[in-house]
Amino acid sequence: MAELVVDEELVTDCRQAAAEIADGVDKFISGLTTTSVERTVLRLLGVNGVDEEEVPVPNIMVRQLREAELLKEGSAHNLGRALLAGNYEIDELAGAVARGEVYLPDLIKKCRTSREEVSSFVRELTEKKARKIKEIRQEREDLKQKLSPGSRPWLYVIVATGNIYEDVRQARTAARQGADIIAVIRSTAQSLLDYVPYGPTTEGFGGTYATKENFRIMREALDEVGQEIGRYIQLVNYCSGLCMPEIAALGALERLDMMLNDAMYGILFRDINMKRTFIDQYFSRLINAYAGIIINTGEDNYLTTADSLEEAHAVVASQFINEELARRSSLPPELIGLGHAFEIDPELEDGFLLELAQAQLIRQLFPEAPLKYMPPTRYMTGDIFKGHLQDGMFNLASIITGQGIQLLGMLTEAIHTPFIQDRALSLDNARYIFNNCRNLGQELEFKSGGKIQARADQVLAETAEMLEKIAEMDLMQSLEEGFFAGIKRSRNGGKGSEGVLACSRYYYNPFADLFRKELSSQ
Amino acid sequence: MRDSGSDNRSGRKKKISGGWQEKSADVDLKLVRPYGDTLNDGQIQLSFTLPVPAGPEARAAGCTLLEKLGLKEVEVVHLRDLGEGFTFLIAYGRCPLSVDFTGIEVAQATTKTMSFQEINSFIDKHIGRQIRVVGACTGTDAHTVGLDAIMNMKGYAGEYGLERYPGFATWNLGSQVSNERLISKAVEVQADALLVSQVVTQKNVHVKNLTELVELLEAESIRDEFLLVVGGPRLSHELALELGFDAGFGPGTTPPQVASFLAQELAEREN
Ligand code: B12
Numbered sequence: 001m002a003e004l005v006v007d008e009e010l011v012t013d014c015r016q017a018a019a020e021i022a023d024g025v026d027k028f029i030s031g032l033t034t035t036s037v038e039r040t041v042l043r044l045l046g047v048n049g050v051d052e053e054e055v056p057v058p059n060i061m062v063r064q065l066r067e068a069e070l071l072k073e074g075s076a077h078n079l080g081r082a083l084l085a086g087n088y089e090i091d092e093l094a095g096a097v098a099r100g101e102v103y104l105p106d107l108i109k110k111c112r113t114s115r116e117e118v119s120s121f122v123r124e125l126t127e128k129k130a131r132k133i134k135e136i137r138q139e140r141e142d143l144k145q146k147l148s149p150g151s152r153p154w155l156y157v158i159v160a161t162g163n164i165y166e167d168v169r170q171a172r173t174a175a176r177q178g179a180d181i182i183a184v185i186r187s188t189a190q191s192l193l194d195y196v197p198y199g200p201t202t203e204g205f206g207g208t209y210a211t212k213e214n215f216r217i218m219r220e221a222l223d224e225v226g227q228e229i230g231r232y233i234q235l236v237n238y239c240s241g242l243c244m245p246e247i248a249a250l251g252a253l254e255r256l257d258m259m260l261n262d263a264m265y266g267i268l269f270r271d272i273n274m275k276r277t278f279i280d281q282y283f284s285r286l287i288n289a290y291a292g293i294i295i296n297t298g299e300d301n302y303l304t305t306a307d308s309l310e311e312a313h314a315v316v317a318s319q320f321i322n323e324e325l326a327r328r329s330s331l332p333p334e335l336i337g338l339g340h341a342f343e344i345d346p347e348l349e350d351g352f353l354l355e356l357a358q359a360q361l362i363r364q365l366f367p368e369a370p371l372k373y374m375p376p377t378r379y380m381t382g383d384i385f386k387g388h389l390q391d392g393m394f395n396l397a398s399i400i401t402g403q404g405i406q407l408l409g410m411l412t413e414a415i416h417t418p419f420i421q422d423r424a425l426s427l428d429n430a431r432y433i434f435n436n437c438r439n440l441g442q443e444l445e446f447k448s449g450g451k452i453q454a455r456a457d458q459v460l461a462e463t464a465e466m467l468e469k470i471a472e473m474d475l476m477q478s479l480e481e482g483f484f485a486g487i488k489r490s491r492n493g494g495k496g497s498e499g500v501l502a503c504s505r506y507y508y509n510p511f512a513d514l515f516r517k518e519l520s521s522q
Numbered sequence: 523m524r525d526s527g528s529d530n531r532s533g534r535k536k537k538i539s540g541g542w543q544e545k546s547a548d549v550d551l552k553l554v555r556p557y558g559d560t561l562n563d564g565q566i567q568l569s570f571t572l573p574v575p576a577g578p579e580a581r582a583a584g585c586t587l588l589e590k591l592g593l594k595e596v597e598v599v600h601l602r603d604l605g606e607g608f609t610f611l612i613a614y615g616r617c618p619l620s621v622d623f624t625g626i627e628v629a630q631a632t633t634k635t636m637s638f639q640e641i642n643s644f645i646d647k648h649i650g651r652q653i654r655v656v657g658a659c660t661g662t663d664a665h666t667v668g669l670d671a672i673m674n675m676k677g678y679a680g681e682y683g684l685e686r687y688p689g690f691a692t693w694n695l696g697s698q699v700s701n702e703r704l705i706s707k708a709v710e711v712q713a714d715a716l717l718v719s720q721v722v723t724q725k726n727v728h729v730k731n732l733t734e735l736v737e738l739l740e741a742e743s744i745r746d747e748f749l750l751v752v753g754g755p756r757l758s759h760e761l762a763l764e765l766g767f768d769a770g771f772g773p774g775t776t777p778p779q780v781a782s783f784l785a786q787e788l789a790e791r792e793n
Contacts, residue, residue, distance in 0.1 A: 169606060176605030188662050188722075205662070206724055269664075305667060378667075382773070414755065417724070421571045421610040424602060 002400065002444040004357070004456045006364050010464045014317075014365075017467035018324040024474040025325065029279045033507065035499035036194070036276075037283050038062050038075035040245040044129055044287075044511050045079060046090040048212070050198045051098045058246070059195045060097055061104055068105035072504040076511075078108055080122035085111035115506070126510040130290070130518075133252050137292040140255055143223075147232040150180040153373070153398050153406035154234070155430055160185035160417045162204035164214045168221040170420060175225045175233045178427045181258065181405065183236035184218060185417075186210050191241025191270050192495060196250065206417065210237050210247055215254035234258060236296070239284045240265050242272060242496045248284035252291035258337065258405075259288055262298035263325045264318070267479060268487045269301055273494035274476055283512060285329030290515040295331060296405065297322040300341035300374035302485040308343040308378075312358055313462035314484055315340050316365065320467060321475065323366065330519035333368035337405055341374035342394040346386075350451060352393060357455035359401040360446070365460075373398050375409025387411040391426060395433040400441045406430060553620040564617040566593065571610045576603035584611040594618055629759045631769035636782045638682060645689035648789035652691040655684060655784070656708045657717035658699035661731040665721035666697045668754060672717065672777050681776045690781065701735045708748060715749035715784050723756045729765065736766040749787055751780065 039058035049057045061079070065071040070078050083093060085107050096102040111118070157179045159167040164184075171182040187204030190197075200217060201209040208214060215237065222233040234257035239248045244261070251259050263281045266272035288295050299315045299322070306314070319338045326336045340362055344351040362371060376390045391409035398406050408426040410418045446452045470478040482488040547561045558565025568588065574580050581598045588596040593615030600612035636644060645653060657673045659666055671678035673694045675685045684690045693711060695704065708716055718735065720728035732752055739745040745766075752762050753771040762770025769783055 173604050173606045173608055188664075205727070206722065419571065420604055420608055421569065421602075424604050424610060 002360065002441050002446055004360055004364060004446055004453055005448065006361070006456070007460060010460055011365060013464050014320050014460075014467050015324070017464070017471040018320040020471040021321055021467070021475050022324040022328055024471075024476070025278050026328070028474075028476060029275055029282070031503055032275060032279055032500055033072075033074070033503050033509070034276055034279045034496075034501070035062050035066070035071070036243055036280050036496075037245050037509065038065075038071060039195075039243075040249045040283065040287070041074065041076045041509055041511055042079060043246055043249045045076065045125060046129060047079070047094045048091075049094050049098050051100070054198060056195050056198060057094045057098050064097075064104045066501070068108075070105060070108065072501060072507060074503070074507045074509055076122050076126070076509065077118060077506070078104065080118045080125070081108045081111040081113065084113045084118060084121060085109075119508070123510050123514075126514055130511065130514055133291055136252065136255050137290075140257065140292065143226075144232050147226055147230055149232045149234060152370070153403045153434065154180040155427055156181035156183060156236070156372075156405055156407045157423050157426065158183045158185050158407075158418065160207045162187065162206070162208050163202040164200050164208050164217055165202065167208055168218060170423075171218065171233075172221055172225045173420060174423050174427070175222065175231070176229060177424045178431055179233070179423070180231065181234040181236060182218070182222060183258075183260075183407075184208050184210070184214070186238050191238075191266070191272075194242045194496065194499065196243050196246050210250070212250045212254060215250055215256060219254050219256070236260070239288070239295075240298075241270060242266075242276070242280075242499070244277075244280040245284035245287060248287040248291075248293075251293060252287050256293060258294040258296055260298065261285055261288060261295040262339075263322050264479070264484065265298040265301065267489050267494065268485055269298075271489065271494050273497035273500065274479065274489065274491060275500045276494070276496040279500065281325065282329055283509070285326055285331055286512055286515045286519075289329055289331040289335065289519055292335070294335045294337050294370060294405075295326060296337040296372045297326075297339045299339045300343070300372075303341050303343040304378055304485075305487070306485050308341070309345075309348075309354065311485070312354075312459045313466055315358075316362060316459060316463040317466045317470070318484060319362065319366065320463070321470075323369070330516060333366070334370065336366070337370045337372040338362070338366055339372045339374060342376050342397060342409075343374075343378050346376070346379050346390055346393075352397065353451050354455050355393075355397050356401065357452040358459060359397050359403065360452070361456040361459060363401050363403070370404030372405040372407065373403040374407050375413075377409070377413050380409070380411075380413035382414055384411040384415075387413060388425065388429060392429055392433055395430045396437060399434050399437045400444065402441055551623040554623045555620045556617050564594075566615055566617050567612070568615070569610070569612045571604065571608055573608055575607050576601055576609040580609040580611070584613055588613055588615050591615075592618065629763060631759045631762075631771060631779075631783050633786055634782065635779050636785075638687065638778060641778060641781045641785055642687055642689045644785050644789070645687075649689075649785065649792065652689060653715065653784055653788060654691045654693075654711055654713045655715045655717055656693045656695065656704065656711060656713045657719070658695040658704045658707075659697045659719045659721070660699050660701055660704060660735065661720070661722075661727060662698055663720055663722050663728075663731075664697040665719070668721060669694065669717065669719035672753065672771075672775065672780050677777050679774075679776050681778055683777045684781055687781060689785070701731065701738050704735070705738060705742070705744075709744070713748060714788055715751060717780070718750070718752045720752060720754040720757065723754075728754065728756070732762075732765045732767065749784060749791075751784070753780075 039062050042058040047058050065078050157174050159170040161167050185207035187207045187209050197209045197211050200213045226233040236258040239259045239261040266277040299318045375394050380387045388411040410422045412422050476491050479489050555562045555564045556566050584598045585596045596615040598611050598613045602610040657669050674683045677683035685692045750767040751769045752767050755773045757770045757772050759770040
């Protein structure tokens, strides 16, 4: 296997710095929760549905609890009190709240059960619901045993019609053409919605809304076509935006297999408040971990605005940070799909060598991670013929360096969201190159002192330096100063800050407690 | 397209020494056809998908469709079963039509592209103050790279952006700016020109956004106080004019092209 010489001492320094950085983040958010986390807890307990105006019941409940200053004790405990006071089943209570028949704080006032008893009632409920998630996880394992998910790098394509039924059609064809993974791109506006839309949807811009029902429809369709073609087709959606943990919960319940989940994406690219993002990402990843869902981080995005030669080290530094924060959400390395991209200017002489250096370095720094490799986008043009070749070079770099998840490039990237034939052409491109060069990496060696080794050395050294600088100031300040993608965000600014609140001393999140406990004993 | 000179449209054939030119057939610029490997062979290459299962019927359907388009000697050279009742086709055909190249005219924004130095001295001489420019990616569009390429210090393709020009004062409002906010900023800073970027074109959102901007300006009777410029990968000068803008810039635009247009157009309007 072609291997670079990697300075292990520098790698240790990088991990050490990442740990210090994560400590700073932990401190920054300790004692806080968010409205989205509390809605997630309600969803995990089984609260579902919407009122006449399509407002989801978890939103209504959290709003009511907050109005009455009850939310600081956590939505779980309050739901427990309401259920006991009214002698309701969860569905009944959700329905009554949706119809406006019950105002939670009034019901809670009538609760005569002691704090301890409510708490053990809630924890029992939590165990029951968590068992369900475990069963879903087991179902995935069984299906993967029966139907293989395909050999790596897995072939990942997106569908983005805006209409879930049209998406199903495109996804099924893509699976038949050889895709291993289908991602349903979300509608442009969704990340800034502070609720999860409800039901099947047929209208979206540049993508389709992530809803529980849309997840279920796509899952069912992929299972069906997977049975026919004898492969387990994996389904992906996005845990980004103001509803990170809620979407993670829906993904867990509807057996998604992978979720985009980056610790800083919301801050950088959606201008979401830092506290809100860090709290939400922590819990959403804990859910992903418990559900056995592979996360995909978003470092590739840095290279859409910043230069990939100059910013190569920022990608790697961010991967170390994302890895450490994911680890603290109990994600094991094999579920941490760190992201990066093939975005060097194709006009650059020996550009491919630099791409190889970057891809191989990352492969060796994170040996167990199913690396998510993103295709050229920025330098794709209206010349679709050249574009197809650029995608081929990307595929070649991937097979040589053993990447895990290959998001296929589309020859029409610069023009429109993929046509049905674009996916087929990309899949043919990747399968041709992967098959033809399957073991090429095993046959090669990187020349010591050569261009590739030198580039890797340089990127690693710059990464270590950057991480140490961030550790010294803290991650929040580095974001204020524009360390990533050249984007500056203020510590207390950004959207969604009103959803951050302090916990009381009685606060608990029963799912976080249970997930952490079970995952740490594994 | 924008920079293509006009002399190659005159219809006269160019003489190159060596003799082969005289012996080969002449291009008749009044009757131009696609060129495959022989003059006037009319060869066109196409690819598309039909929502029918792969097989001889799909092939025949593809041929029929292209013949209806007017192509002759149609040949479907590749069929790919996309599954679920879809078929991808690659085909060739001979195009019997021609265009009169001498009659083609393309609307162009830039009269003459000047250099960084030339632009600054032009502004000095003809305008005598800074040109004030407000830019924004409007609507839900979050693609800032194109506008930044034109406006920010760093610029694009080795050329400085407007911010670097002493002759320009710039305000780049960034992404997802509402038309209302853009207008109020423009009024506030007494802008000479608005630079709008539109990259997302799905379902023609750009047309909707751009039309709305013009309507809002007209409603407030301030349309004529600004030069309205739009840019983006799917934009042309022609489309911009159609939508009531003063200029449109497409893919590959460089900052001096925009700066030259702004300077010359403003000079003309003020004098
Ligand atoms: C980078 C990128 C992103 C980045 C943007 C980061 C940023 N801060 O800008 C991110 C990842 C955030 C992104 C998100 C999305 N993107 Co995007 N993105 C791209 C990509 C890869 C490159 C665009 C780019 O930067 N080009 C480089 C610049 C320099 O070129 P340019 O924009 O054409 O600008 C030049 C000229 O047009 C002109 N110009 C541009 N603006 C102006 C303005 C003025 C006044 C003037 C004079 C000139 C001018 O001058 C510039 C220099 O020459 C393109 C694909 C591609 N290769 O083109 C897709 C692409 C544009 N994105 C697309 C889509 C659909 C999206 C999403 C909707 C996807 C989703 N569902 O989430 C979101 C939408 C976000 C939003 N709300 O707008 C589609 C658009 C399809 C369409 N025709 O509508 C594309 C084509 C990809 C695809 N095939 O699907 N994207």
